Amino acid sequence: MGLAAMGMASALPSFLTAGEIKKEMPFKLALSQFSLASQYWSKKIDPLDFAQKSASSFGITGLDYCAIFFQDKAKDLNYLNELKKRSADNGCYNLRIMVDGEGVLGSLDKEVRKKAVESHYKWIDAAATIGCPMIRVNAEGNGDPAEVKKAAIESLNGLIDYGRKSNIDVIVENHVGLTCNGGWLADLMKEINNPHCGTLADFGNFCIKRTMPATNDLSGWMNTKCIDEYDRYKGIGELMPFAKGVHAKTHLFDANGNDTETDFARMFKIITDSGFNGWVSIEYEGGLYNMYQKGNKYLGDDAGVLATKRLIEKVVNK
Template sequence: MYIAVSSWSLRDHVNKDFSLPQMAGFVKDRYGVNAVELCSMHFRNTDSAYLDEIKRELQEAQASVVNMPVDTGNISNREERKRNFDLKVIKLWMDIAAYIGSPSIRVNTGMQEPPYDLSITAASYKELADYGEKVGVKVLLENHGGLSADPNNIVGLFEQVNSPYFRSCPDFGNFAPDIRYEGLQKIAKYADIAHAKTYDFDENGEVAEFDFKKCLDILKESGFDGCLSVEFEGRGDQYEGVRRTIELIKKYW
């Protein structure tokens, strides 16, 4: 297991206190962590000069980017023209990931009006996974609302796509509370990385809203030994939230 820090955890500070390219150096200096997850929303540009700056800062920090969460498009759209346009945009982000050395991007399932037709979503992920095989970038599915709010939909998609370039990114916080642990158990076996999500902490330094240790245990029991990306989403100080999350991971892993 190794730890990364997501730019989402420091959303109020990235591109203010430090630029996105500088984040790897900042995280390594402050937390001793040499891996970052760079959200597409925090990219100020996507031309080669900006991407070269990211690569240079990563190299200088002796750090790596583990994943790029991409929040664009609806790959489940029933309208083929709109869906295909969104897939082209996502493929551009896959090219960006390949350029800066990210091994994966996270692509949301999107949403349909029920009754759902998962075959549309599966075909989209299959197309992206096939493209990912060409450029060396995996496509990750996170439990992130929409169709992915139901873990059974996620399992169904993995069964249909059946590609080593299509993996999951379990998020500790995103399933509804009544299915959180069951949902994580169902999707953990497909995991490539995981989002170690935290919210605000109680007086004992634990996550107040759910059992963080139980989430880690589910991953360990599945055989997962990859990257845990810190996603602090609390209302408190984000610098402190990242620190406390790292401490919890080290305490329980």
């Protein structure tokens, strides 16, 4: 669907209304469901319509599902089969389920770890049902980095063993806690040394320390600032040897359509030089910031996804 047909063209910056860029890319484009978070949480769209939305609005057929949008449906076979059907009906590919809120896999408490591992089992089963070859988990924990790594490896090995029964891989995103340190996560992968485990390399998730939120809720956290960030280019370079997916993270664009936080040309050179030829998922978060920050300087979900897609096409075409 074109911008004019969506009724958006007149309200968009010029870099989004220029002619379309077409060129074969060395990887395939996917969409993280989190890019549409503001629409899900405001009940404007239904999670079941993710495939239709991605294919018709953006021309994107790879799907990264977020478990948080159907948290109570992990064991609902009717719901999961409907997700699978709608994906197939729209010519889409189910890539992974990104799992959050199911416990701390890197906890130093063995019982906490055991409970967390078992809480993830249902999502491995759900991934198998809808045809995703992998789930994404978090490997955070508090304590000495070496001890947390040891604990996380134990948990991940448990999930890998469970996933092997249904051919589901387990991957870790640089997302929270120690995983935002690219070197730490790369070392974890080296120690696991298992083809059924890998990374989901995210451009923007390298914040090691943030300001404290005014309130302990999503609104509070969305208004914090990063005060200590791991070098994102170094981090992506460290994670790419283990990457089973990439998140092209964006928030804000300048007048020329470039991301204001990440040099996409530099980042995509790192990706292509690594030999990666899998799926690169767009993960635009500006629409969510629009919900919780004053100033309305961010594009809405749909426009932000399209801006990210256009930016990727632009840098790959150079």
